[in-house]
Amino acid sequence: MFTAPRGTADILPDEQPYWRRVIDEAERLCQRYGYARIDTPIFEEAALFGRSVGQTTDIVQKEMYVFEDRSGTTMALRPEGTASVCRAYLQHGMQNLPQPVRLYYLAPSFRYERPQAGRTRQHMQFGCEAIGEADAALDAEVIEIAWRLYDSLGLKNLVLLLNTIGDQRCRRRYLKALRSHYKGRLDAVCPDCRDRYERNPLRLLDCKKEGCQAAIAAAPRMSEYLCDECRDHFAALCGYLKALDIPYELDPHLVRGLDYYTRTVFEIQPRGGGAQSTIGAGGRYDGLMEELGGKPTPATGFATGIERIVRNMKRHKAPVPSAPKPQAYVAHQTADARAAAVRLASLLRREGLTTVLAVGDRSLRSQMRQANTLGAAYVLILGEEELLKGTVQVRKMADGSQRELPQSAAIASLKSTLGIF
Secondary structure (H helix, E strand, O other), X not given: OOOOOOOOOOOOHHHHHHHHHHHHHHHHHHHHHOOEEOOOOOEEEHHHHHHHOOOOOXXXXXXXXXXXXXXXXXXXXXXXXXXXXXXXXXXXXXXXXXXXXXXXXXXXXXXXXXXXXOEOOEEEEEEEXXXXXXXXXXXXXXXXXXXXXXXXXXXXXXEEEEEEOOOHHHHHHHHHHHHHHHHOOHHHOOHHHHHHHHHOHHHHHHOOOHHHHHHHHOOOOHHHOOOHHXXXXXXXXXXXXXXXXXOOEEOOOOOOOOOOOEEEEEEEEEOOOOHHHOOEEEEEOOOHHHHOOOXXXXXXXXXXXXXXXXXXXXXXXXXXXXOOOOOEEEXXXXXXXXXXXXXXHHHHHHOOOOEXXXXXXXXXXXXXXXXXHHOOOEEEEEOHHHXXXXXXXXXXXXXXXXXXXXXXXXXXXXXXHHOOO
């Protein structure tokens, strides 16, 4: 028997109300904040992610699903959303639109990771990107969207962790100090960190292994090496978050795992949950457009995994709308009534009623049991007498009351009773 690939999950009908709740709320917020939807291909040239995410990141080195197409081009399933949005921004000349361009996406992403709770190889991301403006108020805006989304979905006891990693100018001095700090500690850290020391020392601070935490805790802080512009930008962001009544905690060692970040980085996670439980994260990426061949273009954004949101909603017992029940169920007593039942069900649907048609050779009693199990509000029953008279029996399932009506009158009555106009 076939099963879903390891690290993936089927979203069954019972789960759909959670997903619909998250997606509806995310899109409602985006509309309120002036963000427009963008959809990009599920796969791109693999080089796009090497240029954006970074050749030395775990995503590019270990986690991407890479394949060669029939033309010989090396392609990759999308591991994250920002690079594709930036590629689309450049390709379609969005720099000529009024700036900033505010975009959001809902898209599956793929990473070959060790599956665990809240971490899957295919996951659905909701993300926002605001491109074309360096103002820290835009950083605060994308953080606010994430924060309001989680709050509206009933997620409680979250913490916003915040840091700045400076820009390319002030980061050079910091990386020199960071290398010096780790130089005598390389024997005490994991093999991945020894590799990061050579290739990308900033990511030393992103290691989650227990044996590396002492070196991280004692590492120099980026705040001591910031240039005036980066310091002012971060101070402005903190001021905006206070004005928005969004609490935050400074985490001097927060760097995120992607190379394109500059200045602002943040994560939102359940308090006490640790980085592996992060629900959403993001930051500023002012140098990414240049890396992809465009002109210098400041930008900021965030992404959140819907699977993790749903997992936390369940943990908090957050309410979700129940799956809609059928308003009408069309039953038939004889084989001759089946064609009329098919037609009646179609008429009901065209008039706006959610309708289930009884199929197969079930007895009327069995059909009524099914209607009750489905939670149908009304059952419309057709038999030989009803066919002769052009009528239908309408049974209200809540109290068992039943009356016979002409079919057109029955449809009009149900529409009026159920408020369908």
